[in-house]
Amino acid sequence: MKKAEERKFILKEGRETFTPRGVLPRDASMRMVLSPPDGAEVVKAVLRIHGDREGSMHLTDMERADGAFETVISPESICAANADGLFYYCYDVYYPDGCVTFGGESPSHLYPCGEDGKRQLLVTRTDITTPQWLTGGIMYHIFVDRFRASGRARAKPGTVINPDWKNGIPQFAKERGDDLPNNVFFGGDLYGIAEKMDYIASLGVTCLYLSPIFDGASNHKYDTGDYSRIDEMFGGEEGFDCVIEAAHERGIRVILDGVFNHTGADSVYFNKFGHYDSVGAYQSKDSPYFDWYYFHEYPDGYESWWGMPTLPKVRCDETSYREYILGENGIMAKWMRKGADGWRLDVADELTDGFLDALTERVKRENPEAVVYGEVWEDATNKCSYGSRRRYLRGGQLDSVMNYPLREAVIAYVRYGDAEKFRAITEGLYRRYPKGASDLLMNVLGTHDTARILTVLAGDHADGYTNTELSIKRLTEAQRTRGVSLIRIAYAIVSVMPGVPCIFYGDEAGIEGYGDPFCRMPFPWGRGDEEILSAYREIGQLRRGEPVLADGEMRILAATPDLLAVIRENGRDRAVLLIVNRSEGEISCRLSAAVENIAKGGKPTDTPVIPPLSAVWFHAADGTGMK
Numbered sequence: 001m002k003k004a005e006e007r008k009f010i011l012k013e014g015r016e017t018f019t020p021r022g023v024l025p026r027d028a029s030m031r032m033v034l035s036p037p038d039g040a041e042v043v044k045a046v047l048r049i050h051g052d053r054e055g056s057m058h059l060t061d062m063e064r065a066d067g068a069f070e071t072v073i074s075p076e077s078i079c080a081a082n083a084d085g086l087f088y089y090c091y092d093v094y095y096p097d098g099c100v101t102f103g104g105e106s107p108s109h110l111y112p113c114g115e116d117g118k119r120q121l122l123v124t125r126t127d128i129t130t131p132q133w134l135t136g137g138i139m140y141h142i143f144v145d146r147f148r149a150s151g152r153a154r155a156k157p158g159t160v161i162n163p164d165w166k167n168g169i170p171q172f173a174k175e176r177g178d179d180l181p182n183n184v185f186f187g188g189d190l191y192g193i194a195e196k197m198d199y200i201a202s203l204g205v206t207c208l209y210l211s212p213i214f215d216g217a218s219n220h221k222y223d224t225g226d227y228s229r230i231d232e233m234f235g236g237e238e239g240f241d242c243v244i245e246a247a248h249e250r251g252i253r254v255i256l257d258g259v260f261n262h263t264g265a266d267s268v269y270f271n272k273f274g275h276y277d278s279v280g281a282y283q284s285k286d287s288p289y290f291d292w293y294y295f296h297e298y299p300d301g302y303e304s305w306w307g308m309p310t311l312p313k314v315r316c317d318e319t320s321y322r323e324y325i326l327g328e329n330g331i332m333a334k335w336m337r338k339g340a341d342g343w344r345l346d347v348a349d350e351l352t353d354g355f356l357d358a359l360t361e362r363v364k365r366e367n368p369e370a371v372v373y374g375e376v377w378e379d380a381t382n383k384c385s386y387g388s389r390r391r392y393l394r395g396g397q398l399d400s401v402m403n404y405p406l407r408e409a410v411i412a413y414v415r416y417g418d419a420e421k422f423r424a425i426t427e428g429l430y431r432r433y434p435k436g437a438s439d440l441l442m443n444v445l446g447t448h449d450t451a452r453i454l455t456v457l458a459g460d461h462a463d464g465y466t467n468t469e470l471s472i473k474r475l476t477e478a479q480r481t482r483g484v485s486l487i488r489i490a491y492a493i494v495s496v497m498p499g500v501p502c503i504f505y506g507d508e509a510g511i512e513g514y515g516d517p518f519c520r521m522p523f524p525w526g527r528g529d530e531e532i533l534s535a536y537r538e539i540g541q542l543r544r545g546e547p548v549l550a551d552g553e554m555r556i557l558a559a560t561p562d563l564l565a566v567i568r569e570n571g572r573d574r575a576v577l578l579i580v581n582r583s584e585g586e587i588s589c590r591l592s593a594a595v596e597n598i599a600k601g602g603k604p605t606d607t608p609v610i611p612p613l614s615a616v617w618f619h620a621a622d623g624t625g626m627k
Contacts, residue, residue, distance in 0.1 A: 022105075022119060023434045026075045026083060027126045034091055035068040043094040045069035048101075049078055050118065052086040052382075052389060075123045084125050084394040086382060088118035105428035120432050122381050125395030130436035131342075131371045133253065136550030137206030138495075138540055139502040143448050144211055144234055145185050145219045146170075146522045147505050148192025153233050157275075158217065159183045166527070169471045170517040171219075176467060182218035186522045190230070190239030194246040201250045203508060204540025207371075207500070208247050209344055211448060212257045213240065216264055220448070220520075222346065223264030223310055225276070227324075227331040237338075244339035253341035255371060258332070260325055260359075261350045262305040262313045263292075270312050281312075292321045305347070316355040326355075326362045336366040344442075348374030348398065349385035356397045373442055376401040381432045393437045400440035403499055405429050407444050414490045415457050417561035417582060430498055430554055439551050441499030445490055445507060448520060452513040453490060453504075454532075458483030462514045470514045484510070485613035488535040489580055492615035495543045496566055496578040498554050508536035542598055542617050548573040557626040563587055563610075569622040577620040581610040590627040595620045 024030050036042045049058040058078050062069035079085045090103035090113065102110040103117035111117060155161050162168045162184050171184040190213065193200075200208065212221035215229040225231075230240045247254050265272040269289040271280025281289040282299050293312050294303035305311040314321060325331045332343070343363065345351065351359075356374075363370045374392055376383060380401045383390045392398045409425035412418040430438055445453040451462070458479045462470055475483055487507070495501045506521070510529030513519045543549055552568035552575070559565075562583040569575035577595055581587045587610045594604035595618035610616050 021433075021435060022431045023122045023124060024073075024075060025124055025126055025128070026079070029072055029074040031070060031072045032062070033065075033068050033070040034062060034093070036093075041096055042069070043096060045094070046092040047071055047073070047089060048092055049073070049087050049089040049121070051078060052088065079123055084391060085123045086389060087121040087123065089121055090118045105431060106424070107427045107431045120382060122394065122432065122434070124393070124434055128395045128434065128436060130399045130440055131369045132550075133369060134207055134371060134500055135439045136544070136547065137500055138204045138543065139207045139209055139442060139500050140200050140203065140205040140505065141209045141444075141447065141502055142193060142211065142505045143188075143220070143520050144190065144193070144213060145188040146520050147188045148196050148523060148525070149187035150189050150191035150195060150235075151187075152191050152235060152239075153185070153187040153189045155185070156233060159185055159233070161185050161187050163187075165522045166524075168522060170520050172467050172471055172517050174467060180517075182220055182517075185219045185233060187233075188522070189233065190235040190243045194239075194242040197243075197246040197250055197252070201252060203503060203536055204544045205252055205503075206544075207341075208243075208252055208254045209442075209502065210243075210254065210256055212259055212346075214259075217266040218264075218310075222259050223262075223266065224259050225264050225267040228334070240338065248339065254339065255342040255344055255373070256335060256340050257346060258343040259346040260314065260316060260355070261347045262311040265304075265310045265312055288320070291315065291318050305350075313350075317352055322355065322358060326358050330362070332359065332362050333366055336363070336370065341367070341369075342371035342373070344373040344375065344402075345398075346375055348376055348392070348401070349383070349390070353388075353391060353397070356392075360397055371440065372397075372399050373440075374398040374401045377404045379405060379429065379432065380437075393434055398437075400437040400442065400499075402447070402502075403429075403441040403443045406441070406494060406497060406499070407446075407450075410445065410490050410493050411453075411456055413559075413564065414486050414493070414582065419559040419561055419564065422564070423556055423559045426497065426554075427556060435551075438498040442502045443494040443497060443499040444502045444504065445487075445494060446504040446519065448504070449516060450519060451515045452511055452519050453507055454480075454483045454487050454510060455512045455514060457486040457490060459512070459514075465514075470518055473514065474512050480510075482613075484529065484531055486582075487532055488539075489582060489613070489615045491536060492539055492578060492617070493564070493566070493580065495539050496549065496568060496576065496617075498552075498568075501543070503536065508533050538599070546574070546576050546598075548576050552576070557624070558589075563589070565589070565626055567620060567624060569620075571622055575620045575622050575624065577618040577624060578615055579608065579610050579618065580615045581612060584612050586611050591620075592625040592627060593621045593623075595624065 034045050045062040047060045060071050062071045090101050093100050100112050103113040103119050104111040173180045214224050215226040215231045216223045230236050263269050268276040268278045270282050272282040279287045281287045281293045292314050303313045360372050380392045405425050409422045413422035459475050506523050510532045513521050548568050548570050552570040555567050557565040564580040567577045591606045594606045596604045598617040
């Protein structure tokens, strides 16, 4: 048993002065110390723990010690024989005139609460390790067809290439929800990415995340046609080798998008349209792939992803499918041996725990330093899908996930000044996540599934507009001017928070656009916004130069509609303080210790002045606070 961690909760008007991470390894224990304020008459204190899995309740009378109440809990006492588990706890504090229950997820406050105010405690498996090469780095996410056209792409049968890279609008449905063939391409390919690797590196990028590149009929490739082949329109295997070589030469690793919950109906496995030289599941019950799919009325009655007949759902636990994807010489092994450094798993919520366990085992067997991300839009520590609580981050599954909650928090603050929402989401999120997962979180401002961040921060809402109108709708001059300032602030925030900032290609060039497919415009080579690009490069350089951003703990020193101050500190490297001013006037701050502007240097000061609509980085001492 490791030495018990002392975790002090000082009860004073519902406040805590020290906050533990709400995660407990299976081989550790946790000392809970509740210290009432001077003069408070507390009769007794009870720690109440509710087990999510078993529905059990653990009540522990805390012992008096030096004017405080304390107890030690161990996983064995609450988990029984389980290797991990999800729990919730609160404190019942008894006064002479009654009992008050304290809880809540804020790391800086304990609030009087009801049953919904319990604090989360995640018990994880032992010896969890996550790849360290990406912590402190920067990720760049490319939608391959829209980044760079080398001129080598050739249309396959049934597809069209739109040559208007400058003004072309992505193919879209007349009404939202209508079927869309997605068979119009702009010609971006892997060779084009390799040609622009120096540009990518100039942003401080250490990891390249590619949208699906395997053979498929659509421009997005989430309808896999053949996992064993790189799509010829993207350059085939030769193009893939070119990207890997160019990236690795510059110290940039490459992760791929793994779409294993469904295939394309137009695939070697399903072969609904007979385009492949195979016997697909749609064509015959004797097909070697028949058992991969869910047929309820053969052949046209089959389960598909979100009811889309072009995306038949796969039985990911079917033995032959698992062997094909995860076997010793399976798909994942093939592409990792060709140079892939990890995977982002599409719709991880729809993949079973067993499949995820086996997938991660295969990935780590191929390369212990490879990273496995999951597409999870909510809090991954307590996520339920299809009626089952998921154990993504308890050990043996995902290294980390996409950080959509942070995106929500940043938009709420930067656009609307909602400081309380920002504080509640971020403080709660980072308290609940295991540290290794926190340090790797994919901190996105936008993806291929969301509207462009510049449009979100400064543009009109999409409601009430038709797709035709949205396809050409752009920011006004005034909106764009403000948006340029806001996107600088937003990127600074995701760069200083725990996790890895993930740039969606072209955000740094000022691409606008509403939701899919308008967020997937071609990259504006030679026409990008130089002011935004300069800011992204400057922030990238600042981030890469500060070791504390790889693993430092986060504290919010101030959060008001106009002012946000976040510090990262680890007791080893220089602490970094980011102060954001989202008002139209300058703000003078009062700090408990002098700080130094990282970008501009100058004399240290404890009263820095923050210009309007800006985010300023400072070196600070551990423990620095706001007055």
